[in-house]
């Protein structure tokens with residue numbers, strides 16, 4: 581009798597912005613390790629070189645910790661993947677260097693993963709969702725996307741800063757330590773009075789920079805409590821997200837909605853997206869924070885699917901892509917009917 585074949589093992593390294601993460605997954609879809617470390621920005625927001633230095637310092641230890649947690653030797657790894665973009669150049673380069681070194685040392689194939697794609701693919705995996713409309717809201721990205729014939733199509737996105745970045749920047753102006761999002765949510769829950777703020781949806785796209793400027797100015801005017809300002813800021817920003825998501829849902833007629841990225845932790849945003857999902861007869865899923873924030877497991881899982889689709893790269897093809905769009909990636913492991921694994 582032949583032995584059952586062993587699952588493939590992929591080690592993935594994430595490092596597009598503030599978080600460096602190392603994940604290990606197998607081809608049965610199990611997450612064997614998901615270690616991370618976060619660079620905490622100072623007053624001016626993320627300093628790319630400082631973040632990259634943080635990543636370079638901790639990445640080797642995280643690789644060791646991940647292997648230990650997964651109870652594997654480095655030689656058990658079949659594939660090495662890394663976040664090739666989009667993201668901050670210095671951070672991407674550190675992670676790419678680590679992945680190239682590991683791949684060369686172990687003599688194992690290398691795969692470059694799109695960070696936004698990885699957020700969606702790990703969300704589909706851990707929530708067991710086949711073909712969702714995804715709202716991905718984080719410190720660096722704000723995207724409404726769905727799969728259609730070979731690619732994820734972007735139905736709406738921010739034209740300037742990401743919603744998480746907007747919350748963190750407002751937090752810094754208001755003297756709230758990083759990350760601002762969770763504290764703003766707490767303050768907002770105590771707000772009562774709605775203050776009118778700029779609501780900017782252009783077609784299917786969003787803009788948050790004017791909202792940030794106006795909200796910071798209103799707070800500085802001293803006329804309103806921080807609770808009311810945070811409440812109004814959340815109501816306006818999340819209504820904008822809900823409007824675009826709802827229109828994309830009506831257009832695509834998807835029957836599942838997936839909310840992911842760090843801002844997905846926000847209960848008020850969850851409530852709004854849940855309401856629009858229900859109104860369109862779609863099931864609503866929130867990715868748990870371990871997999872919704874930036875993490876290595878999502879890079880490992882997506883890397884494994886790309887590897888199985890034959891999408892390895894040579895070191896000389898592994899230049900990082902700081903502006904790599906989600907809709908530029910051929911998603912050949914999903915079929916056009918929306919199915920896949």
Ligand code: AMP
Pocket residue numbers: 599717718719720743744745747748759760761762765841842843844845846847872873874
């Ligand atoms: P990510 O870039 O995906 O790691 O997510 C980080 C972003 O999520 C930061 O901008 C945080 O402020 C934001 N965030 C985390 N928790 C919350 C929350 N409860 N409400 C709003 N934003 C949040």
Ligand code: MG
Pocket residue numbers: 695699718719720721841873874
């Ligand atoms: Mg992210």
